[in-house]
Amino acid sequence: MIVMKFGGTSVEDATAIDRIAGIVKGRLAKHPFVVVSAMSKVTDTLLSMAAAAGKGERDKALNLCHQVRERHFNTAGELLGTGLFTELHSELHSEFDSLEQLLRGISAVGELTPRTSDYVVSFGERLSSIIIAAAFVARDVPATLLDARQIIITDGQHGRAIPQVDEINHLLQLHAKPLIDGGRVPVMGGFIGSTREGITTTIGRGGSDFSAALAGAGLNAERIEIWTDVDGMKTTDPRICPNAHRIKVISFDEAAELAYFGAKVLHPATVLPAVEKNIPVLVLNSRNPENEGTRIVARTPQKSKSLFKAIAAKQRITIIEIVAARMLMAHGFLAAVFEIFERHRCAVDIVSTSEVSISVTVDSNEAIPAIAADLEKLAYVKFSGRQAIICLVGESIRERPGVAAQVFDAVKDINVRMISQGASEINMSFVVEETDVPAAIQRLHARFFSEVDPEVFD
Numbered sequence: 001m002i003v004m005k006f007g008g009t010s011v012e013d014a015t016a017i018d019r020i021a022g023i024v025k026g027r028l029a030k031h032p033f034v035v036v037s038a039m040s041k042v043t044d045t046l047l048s049m050a051a052a053a054g055k056g057e058r059d060k061a062l063n064l065c066h067q068v069r070e071r072h073f074n075t076a077g078e079l080l081g082t083g084l085f086t087e088l089h090s091e092l093h094s095e096f097d098s099l100e101q102l103l104r105g106i107s108a109v110g111e112l113t114p115r116t117s118d119y120v121v122s123f124g125e126r127l128s129s130i131i132i133a134a135a136f137v138a139r140d141v142p143a144t145l146l147d148a149r150q151i152i153i154t155d156g157q158h159g160r161a162i163p164q165v166d167e168i169n170h171l172l173q174l175h176a177k178p179l180i181d182g183g184r185v186p187v188m189g190g191f192i193g194s195t196r197e198g199i200t201t202t203i204g205r206g207g208s209d210f211s212a213a214l215a216g217a218g219l220n221a222e223r224i225e226i227w228t229d230v231d232g233m234k235t236t237d238p239r240i241c242p243n244a245h246r247i248k249v250i251s252f253d254e255a256a257e258l259a260y261f262g263a264k265v266l267h268p269a270t271v272l273p274a275v276e277k278n279i280p281v282l283v284l285n286s287r288n289p290e291n292e293g294t295r296i297v298a299r300t301p302q303k304s305k306s307l308f309k310a311i312a313a314k315q316r317i318t319i320i321e322i323v324a325a326r327m328l329m330a331h332g333f334l335a336a337v338f339e340i341f342e343r344h345r346c347a348v349d350i351v352s353t354s355e356v357s358i359s360v361t362v363d364s365n366e367a368i369p370a371i372a373a374d375l376e377k378l379a380y381v382k383f384s385g386r387q388a389i390i391c392l393v394g395e396s397i398r399e400r401p402g403v404a405a406q407v408f409d410a411v412k413d414i415n416v417r418m419i420s421q422g423a424s425e426i427n428m429s430f431v432v433e434e435t436d437v438p439a440a441i442q443r444l445h446a447r448f449f450s451e452v453d454p455e456v457f458d
């Protein structure tokens with residue numbers, strides 16, 4: 001069997017859903033399990049309406065909800081014949097009515113908890129999966145809707161809940177396997193899950209890829225297909241460099257580094273469950289299904305003649321400079337500093353130290369005021385926001401001399417704040433101002449990807 005995951009842009013409207021029904025139909029012989037995202041931008045809109053309700057802005061929240069309702073009804077209407085649409089009509093209305101009621105409740109209290117936020121945001125994938133499963137049936141794809149909350153069991157950390165793999169595997173065998181064996185095509189919303197107690201959770205933005213990888217690992221899939229709106233992973237973000245090349249094959253390690261450092265096309269955690277089982281992941285284009293896309297494999301078969309595989313940028317980074325005035329890097333100082341980040345569950349990306357100071361970069365800006373309050377008890381602290389990490393990835397940099405010189409020569413007129421190489425053998429990163437990202441990436445891309453190895457890129 002295979003897992004096919006369709007991202008927001010691949011299910012953005014009736015035309016897109018009709019297209020993916022055709023793609024799934026063409027693979028019925030492979031016994032697909034389908035994972036779908038919310039329609040594009042819907043997750044963002046749900047988050048905005050939840051935030052508005054949390055501030056007591058009831059009318060704003062209800063207005064946004066109304067727009068989302070219209071969009072889903074229009075899409076369902078276009079996709080389904082009168083009979084099926086009538087069947088679905090009351091189900092969709094009752095989902096939207098309960099969402100509306102919830103928003104009224106949140107507005108009345110004027111408080112949004114992470115638990116309620118997850119519940120609001122879960123409507124995106126719940127609604128898209130209901131409509132898509134029905135559209136598949138109308139197109140002779142024998143789909144059966146699976147509620148992700150009966151399969152993807154997580155812990156209770158709302159917003160980034162951690163999937164409980166053993167339970168998930170058991171539930172996949174119990175609920176999904178018999179459907180697949182019986183010739184059905186399960187359709188499950190990505191990104192959402194539930195605690196053992198039945199409370200709805202979400203597993204982090206972009207998490208539908210993760211759901212797909214969990215399904216693939218739990219069902220021993222032959223491969224996992226991530227369908228998106230570009231021809232696979234590119235040498236850099238095609239919005240910054242339209243001439244970025246398609247990467248034909250990339251290793252799991254390289255893909256994970258790139259995903260972590262902002263190559264939005266793939267969720268970082270995706271690669272984990274798949275790599276453990278050696279399941280190949282393919283990134284494919286639902287608007288251009290004939291293209292071979294990118295194949296992510298455990299190890300790249302051949303060494304690339306090109307130095308790097310790709311360049312990514314992670315934006316909205318803050319540099320925190322911590323100057324140890326009193327403790328002068330005394331024994332235990334680093335531990336005390338990192339304990340603070342740990343306590344606030346804030347991941348640190350790049351670290352550099354001098355005798356009296358530590359600089360770190362973090363990306364969870366909401367946690368910064370609380371972290372600052374704690375750090376200031378230990379040291380002088382300075383923040384610089386609106387920074388970005390530029391990250392170059394490639395297995396070939398391990399044994400090549402002079403890499404750093406070439407990189408920094410390409411961006412010599414751009415101010416570089418922090419540098420990191422060697423933490424991972426295949427990644428080299430540095431920090432620049434956010435506004436310098438396009439220039440830095442375009443220069444690096446021109447320097448390293450003007451002549452590429454045709455075995456790896458096209």
Ligand code: ADP
Pocket residue numbers: 006007008009010037206227228229230232233234235236237238239262263264265266310
């Ligand atoms: P989906 O809705 O399918 O999940 P995403 O928006 O999450 O799609 O990811 C696809 C987008 O990622 C592409 O449209 C592209 O603009 C962006 N992207 C950023 N970096 C890369 C890269 N290196 N290769 C391909 N796409 C990239």
Ligand code: ASP
Pocket residue numbers: 007008037038043044124190191204205206207208209
């Ligand atoms: N809909 C969710 C998001 O936008 C999950 C996903 O699409 O992967 O983050």
Ligand code: MG
Pocket residue numbers: 007206209264265266267
């Ligand atoms: Mg995505």
